[in-house]
Amino acid sequence: MEEYYVDKKAQSNGEHVIHVATCSCIDSVNDKENLGAFFSFQSAVQEAERRGYTANGCKICCLSCHTE
Ligand SMILES: [Zn+2]
Incomplete structure (x- = not known):
């Protein structure tokens, strides 16, 4: 699992x-929220959306x- 922000x-x-x-760009994100660890990126997206x-x-x- 990987941690997502x-x-x-x-x-x-x-x-x-x-x-x-x-x-590689995470250090340039000054204000970030830890979403937790997930098996897939999609799960992290769902968690972020659950948080609004x-x-x-x-x-x-x-x-x-990434979607345009
Ligand atoms: Zn990134």
Whole structure:
């Protein structure tokens, strides 16, 4: 399992980007919330949405989950 974080600061389109803890850009995210550890990125997205975020995958660590 991997730990996932959601950027608490929304993008200009209102989406909050989700990263894995090992993402190369995670250090540039100053204000992030730990979502917990999940087996899949989709589960992390569901958790973020359960917490009220409109979530999208990070282009760097989760390109397969990123939607335009
Ligand atoms: Zn990332």
